[in-house]
Amino acid sequence: MKANPKDVLTGVYYIDGDVASGYGALAAGCKFVAGYPITPSTEAFEAVCHRGPQVGAVFIQMEDELGSISAVMGAAWAGVKTMTITSGPGYSLMQETIGFGAMLEIPFVLLNIQRGGPSTGVPTKTGQADMMQSRWGAHGDYEVIAISPDSPQEMFDYTIKAFNLAERYRCPVMIMSDECVGHMTEKVVIPEADKIEIEARRMYNGPASEYMPFKPDPDLVPKMARAGAGLNLYITGLVHDEKGHPVKSANYKSAHVRRLVDKIRLNKDKIIELKEDGTDGADVIVVSYGISSRVAVKGVEIARQKGIKVGTLRLVTVWPFPDERIAELAQTTKAFVVPEINYGQVVFDVARCTHGKANVVLVPHGGAGVHNPSDVADAIEFAAKHESPLEGVHEFKTRLEKSVFEGGLKLKE
């Protein structure tokens, strides 16, 4: 299906990532956005407020993030494509209902513009420390899809992709961007509507009496319906059977919850998108996502000038994680270098998938800024030279760490 020309603001723009994402959502056919202001994601919501009424998309600023995400759930069952927009603290508040959305297999998109944390942290500056939260933040077992764009153009493109994935797999899709990308202003090309491919909602078309809200198709994804269509829906967040009725049997529980995880795990190959450059025969591979991948480019350049064979692997989809690809690359490379703006999150998954076949070096950064490319370059050099296996994830000591703690806080080992 193609996008509706009315929703698409075709042209070339000079806008920031937040706004691009808002325009992307509308282009993808999103007709309901609930939000609550939180730095640094507000601009995306503001963009929807400006443009939404002109394309028939309704927006509401709810009383809090709990309200926003719940309204999104309701709107999805009312039959429209929806999204909500938030940042760290709001994301934490939403967790309960995100789990509920996963349970009800509600297609929705969540734009999280990450900032420095934990708690209130540094609201106005960047961070990438919600990555694990996006995967594990709600209670119980579920799987989500998380995408990490690295430029305003990608914010536009991948917001559309996020909507498509959400509709395709009926699961929460997180756009895990960060303040840098959100507030970065660049050229964004919005194509014509007929160049934008849109995934239609998987609606049920059969007779009303036979509808089962949670009866999966062969690809494990059930068909959706909307409230008010005379289907007599019974939808509950409790563990339920195919009709949606709550069940108490312990055996059923695993079958049901297992499908929630399996529909993503078994379709992994179709979901995962990676961008690789020079990974074949590389001595060191830099694994990165979001803004860190753009910073890493410079570090890789420096290292290549020094004659090190460096490849890059960019995780466009961070969750589900490309286990097999990393394991494969671990066989041929010496080490992985993972720069991320946190003190180690995705790097643990990289380490897990290497199975001891390659060293893993983390280049940490606490947030409120991005890496110094020289740190990345130095880490690459270190990884290239280090022959013996390192114990666990090796945390690289950055210039920032040295400058902050030298002479200051002494660490007792």
Place this chain on the structure above:
Amino acid sequence: MKADKTGVLTGSHALTGNEACAEGALAAGCRFLGLYPIVPSIEVSKRFLQRAPEVGATFIQMEDEISALAAVIGASWTGKKSMTITSGPGLSLMMEHLGLGVMLETPCVVADIQMVGPGLGLPEHPAYGDMMQARWGSHGDYEIIALSPSSPQEMFDFTIKAFNLSERYRVPVAVMSDAYVAQLKETVVIPSAGEITIEPRRYFDGPSDSYLPFKRDEDLVPRMVDIGQGYRFHVTGLTHDDRGYPIMFEECQEYNVHPLVWKVRNYVEKIVDYQETSIDDADVVVISYGATARAAQKAVTQAREAGIKAGSLKLNTVWPFPEKKVAEVAKRVKAFVVPEMNFGQVVLEVERCSNGKTNILFLHHGDNGVEHTDGIIAAIKRASGANGVVGSTVELK
């Protein structure tokens, strides 16, 4: 320091895990409970409320879990040891304030009686689906400590331990139990107050004008004062310096947050606690925690009887993860069997720490009853016949 007598109900009792948790809290000196009722954790607060008048403990039932944990953090700064008690959906709501607890370095205990999730799930049915959430559920970078008891006696012991660790490292500590252990009634031996060691709060005792709320000691943990003592300090959830004033630069972020991670990571070896059974000559080691550990230990015994060299590693602290121990054992066993009451959470850590040195068999456990050992024994049998190393986790259906 020894426990305060008033809270310790010395003797041998038949208690459910929930009741033992409440008793453990009171014995540890907990004097404030902020709660919002949620199945299956009700009995903890019920017991606490019943005992509160005689012990002199205060409680408040707040309007939701968000405010329950907020009140607990506030109460902790008044000098009272504080806890809250919840279950899956409540824990999800508490996530933001778990981060606040970390940032304000407030000692407090969160007991999570896990049920089947996500969403409303199956209340009253046991599961361990919140294990990763306890570690990663709040935004931003931090480390916390999580204990996982497997019996009412351990509910009592670990709750005391949780308070001690919380005061020692000034982090929120989670007690990750489940609906099964919480409702299981067993003998709980409560020792006399003199036999219970309590970690006192790390107070600052210098003059009020020289108090810096986040000035770290050598061991990275800052000292605390109670409010109402004339210190008139300021603390904030924003990135702050030693004075507790917000300073939002990347240097300060590094200065503030990196030690939050270090203060747990650097002391992993001191914090981690596990129980190993016949590991030394084992071919197959079952790694388990919580209620599953009960079944795992039975299975290991039965496997030994059947002539398989099986051993058990029971994780008492799940977070921080005992990386070194697992890495070390991985080098000398054929396989790990990891039964979990979820679809694979802690097993990912096991896979990471074994560095491809051994096979890992994951088993979704608990559907046929928590103490059902057949699946684990089958897994042990299969693992003992393994040849070569697969590397990635294999799931047994």
Place this chain on the structure above:
Amino acid sequence: MAVERIDDREIHPMENLLRMDRMPHIWCPTCGIGIAVTAFTAALEKAKIDPNMAAIVSGIGCTGRVAGYVKLDSFHTTHGRPIAFATGIKVANPKMKVIVFSGDGDLMAIGGNHFIHAARRNIDMLVVCVNNFIYAMTGGQVAPTTPLAAYATTSPYGCVEPPFNIPYIADSSGAVYVARYTALHVRRLTNALTEALNKKGFSVVEVISPCGMYYSRINRLGDGLDMMKFYHDNVEIRHGEDTKNLDIGFQTKIICGKFVDRERPSYMERYNQWLSEVKSTRKNLDAPKGAEGEG
């Protein structure tokens, strides 16, 4: 309160209650929050509150920074939760005087639930709600107090939601003291805060404050001084006015004054009463299960 000079340094008359090492503060020129803080510190002195026994809790937002400038035991907490946090302090240590100082978005939007519940419980605390009609810290989004048809960045075509009448909701959920003044009414505001500080129970003082940077700018209302002029011309003091008549429209008349002053047993009073009842009837109640095995 004349300005004293020591060693050529200007001493703020409230220096003992302010964190002078935090100055200059972050508030914009023509903002009214500073006025509210000054009135508050003056009220603390007038009400003879021991500063060592007072705690101030703020949430997030411009007004949320107040805790950072007032020299009490001060807590800057999460968005919307200062009342919940303060409840914990008050219940755990009833000797403390607890003040929540935060903005309209923080207290009434995300914190609305805690506001009505604390009022219902009648937790003994003073809530100072600085209402500037907008979320200023995040750049001018619509708040639950933004008047109808006023502009904000998330209501680019005019606000479509009617605002809260804060005194009315405070009244209906059970607050014992409710007053409203603007940042222009410094003397009256100080008196109201003094009264409220001495009041036992949940007291609410709403302070209408100009926001020259966002609210007035987006709505083309001039700067802070123009807003002060507007308050001067359009505020009517009506003590004891029925709280249901206190709606604020876009640039309409604002009614200020003290509206509610009543007595209700506070949470701690009820709690203590309950405690003594329980203790006296303890024998009739179930002993904790398992206690029979004691010894």
Place this chain on the structure above:
Amino acid sequence: MNPIINILDKGIEQSGVDRKTISIPSDIPFPPDAVKTLRIDYFQTPRGRAIAFGTGLKLGNPALKVIPIVGDLMTLGGNHFVHGARRNMEILVLCINNFVYKKIAGKPLTSANPEFSAYSTFEEPFNFPHLGNSCGAVYTARWTALHTKELATSVAEALSKRGLSMIEILAPGPNYYRTIDGVNSDILQFYFDNSIIKNNEDPRNVAITPEEKIVVGTFTDRERPTFIDSYNLQHKKILGDKFTPHGAAPTERGGKDG
């Protein structure tokens, strides 16, 4: 729960609203059979979020009639209620006031009245109609579950209102209070007998106190522009023809826009 479903059934019947268009988000579990009987769409939401969920339903498809049902709504979801009332979302909130949350044996909940629970409760309850009224609800009423006829009429009336209506239904969980207080009489009957009908009473005078009779009746009935009205009006005013009014219902199930 069953009496409530009967009342709902009668009320919907009386209002003449097409059952197909009715959606009930609720944080208390409905038996699947009841949903079948009512012929409506039912959603069990996370605790306390029924009203926010309903807001989304209504805005997603304004043709829907949304009836969030909440048990003691003022605990987790109090905020969504006050803001829903302020915005005047066109929904009908049914607040089942159990005095005690059934699932949680005798624990204090916000509406639990001190008089009725000697051991565990000492907090004062909300006066729901007053709170609703002060936040902007267009219709507030309170009945006991035994006022079946009045309740059905109230539901029908409220369904015809444009804006947030709220009906408080006193339906205590007898099992718990009976055991706690030793009250042997049927609690439902007890409330019914101790209530007094005062229609159009000022909501501020209808607080439930231990001393006085429970005032029931319809208290508020007024008109205010709804959220969608204001939304359309304001945007039309500023944007003119560029604005796509909100309110056109999505096409039928399986339609091409899906």
